[in-house]
Amino acid sequence: MERETRKMKESKTIKILKEKFPKDILKFSAPFGDETLLIKKDSLIKIMKFLKENPELGYSLLLDITCVDYLGEKPRFELIYHIYSFRLNHRLRIKTRIDEKNPITESVISLWKNANWLEREVYDMFGIKFKNHPDLRRILMYDEFEGYPLRKDYPLRKRQPRLPGLE
C-alpha cells in the first residue's frame, strides 16, 4: 500500500486528528492520494464523533462500510469506513483491525443512520457483530443460511440450497 503513497501535503483533517489523538492513530498513508488512517479499535467512536461533530471538519456523510478478511494475519479482519465532508470537499478512509475470536465492534448508527444497512451487510458477509445495533439481521442472504460467505475460509464450492433436495 505504501508503494503508491505520494509525497503530498497532509490535509487539514489529518493535521487536526494527529494533534488531537496522537495515541489512537496507528498509521497514516495516502494510496493514490486517498488519505487513510489506521486507528485503534476502541477509539473508533471517539474519532468518528469528533470527525462528524467538529465544526471545522463536518464529515456528515458516511459513504460506505466494508470489510476485508486477511486470513492468517492477526488481527484477521479489517473494517473500513469511507466518510466525506461537504465542508472540506474531502474524502477520508478510516480503517480498524478486528480480531477473529471476538469479532465485535461498536456501531456507528448513533452518528450516521445509514450505517444500519451497511453494518448489516458486513454482518451478513463477514460475521462481524456491531454493538448497539437495533436490528442486526442478515440483509442479502436468507435467514437459514449458515456461515459467512465472503470469509476466505468459506468453501468456494459449498452450496446451501434453500429448497431441500437440490444439488
Added chain:
Amino acid sequence: MKADFITTKLDYVLGWARKFSLFQYPFVTACCGMEYMAAACAHFDIDRFGAGLTRFSPRQADLLLVVGTVTQKLAPVLRKIYDQMTEPKWVIAIGACAVSGGIYNNYAVVQGIDKIIPVDVYIPGCPPRPEAILDALIKLQNKIQNQPQAWKWREKLGK
C-alpha cells in the same frame, strides 16, 4: 364427393392447437430480459409463432420463460410460480445463467434452474440473441406437436 370433413388423430389436433396458442409467463430477472423484450416486440415479433400473448399471472400461462439468474433466495419463488401454472405447461430456460448458473459459480446462485423445475428447451448464450429465442420456441412447438397430449378421456380410457 365434396370433402367437408377431415380425419385426424386427437393427439395431433390438440398438439396443433396448443403449439400455436402458447400463453407465456416471462420470469425475467436479469439482462437476458432485454433480448427477450426485443424478441417479443415488433422487430422480431414472437407473435408470428402464436406466442404473442404475455400473461402476467402464472395461473393463465402455459409457457414459463425463465430469463436470467436465479439465486438460492429466489428459488422457492420460482418453484411456487411453476406449481401455480395449470397443466399442460412447458418451460424454456433462456441464457447461460438459467441453464447452468453461467459465470456465477458461487454460494448464492442456483446452478441451473433444472435443479428446481423441469425444463423443456435450453437456450445458451450470454445473452442469447432474439433469433435464438425464436428458434427455441419453434423447437418447443415441434416438441409439443409430437408429444402425447394430456387430455381427460385418455385417463378414462386408462391409456
